[in-house]
Amino acid sequence: MDTKIFCLGILSFGDATGYEIKKQLEGPFRHFYDASFGSIYPALGKLTDAALVERTELAQDKRPDKKVYSITPAGKMALMDELAKPISGDKVKSDFLATIVFSELLSPAAIDQMIADRLAAYDSAITELDCEQTMTGPGAHFVCGFGKALYTAARDYLENHRHEIVGHSLLTKSEKVL
Amino acid sequence: MDTKIFCLGILSFGDATGYEIKKQLEGPFRHFYDASFGSIYPALGKLTDAALVERTELAQDKRPDKKVYSITPAGKMALMDELAKPISGDKVKSDFLATIVFSELLSPAAIDQMIADRLAAYDSAITELDCEQTMTGPGAHFVCGFGKALYTAARDYLENHRHEIVGHSLLTKSEKVL
């Protein structure tokens, strides 16, 4: 799903500006989807060119002008077509797990710090995703619970298996590796 | 962690060609990290220019020529410096969860199919990650177990909460939404 389709999806819930679409992605959703201004604004431009959304310029008092986008009937059809297609697998890029694979090159203290940081990050993510009540729509509700379950499982696994990655540092065995 | 650092990490385990680095990313690791030829080959070129790796051309019988890369002492230092830096959070892009958020626009049959596909994908991922024995190094061992725990939690949550997302289709309430 590229940024164009994602924007169409957000606009299917109601009109929004590019800025507001980006705001949505700073809440709990950012844990499973993200997009930057550098992809949102061009996407909205292309959608407008293709008549899948309509742009209404709105001059505001004491605020920069807004450009409010609304989905068109053609846009809703394009969105539904796209959603019905087979879904590609999740794309994950975890610097944490990659670092663990290479963790023999880290000092035991650095590994401990990394694990502590990660456990704290899981805790704050779990807290942030504890938001099923405030989310609008059954889909968003499900997604928050799903995220919470995953982060909880990750937290538990890391706590119970952290001993497997400490104590293997090559740096403890010889001071110089080079 | 960009592709250059990732390649340095793989090369810290031993010499490899670009093709072999890519091969590593088609096994269990692809679930948490990926890179294409379009980023691996340019990365190896830049690493060579920076003298962080060395290239040895190897003519082969009945096979295309190989370019075997080895990490240099400077490369190992650069890798260790990079690994010691604070780790950025995982980047996840889940078309599945995004589609669930927009699932009111899908037919109940399409939602059921999507869930069935996803459960099957989790099962095959869990099977593929059941490889702690064959993996070299404690880091890789940990990562496989971690992945298995996460996919198992995802599978369980989806099975136990799938009812929350079916039965909310707007298409069942009125045949035409447009």
Next chain:
DNA sequence: TCAGTCTTATATTGGATCGACATATATCAA
């Protein structure tokens, strides 16, 4: 009060990256 930061809002740019394709040869199966 006044500098500094935050928020709203749009947009661009450079570099990184993906996915698809191109090229070449060899093997193996239908």
Next chain:
DNA sequence: TTGATATATGTCGATCCAATATAAGACTGA
């Protein structure tokens, strides 16, 4: 014999991220 798979390197267009630019009001603490 036709097509698929494997080895091996590489390029190209489109996309995308992170950072930066611009601009103006609101808040905040010294």
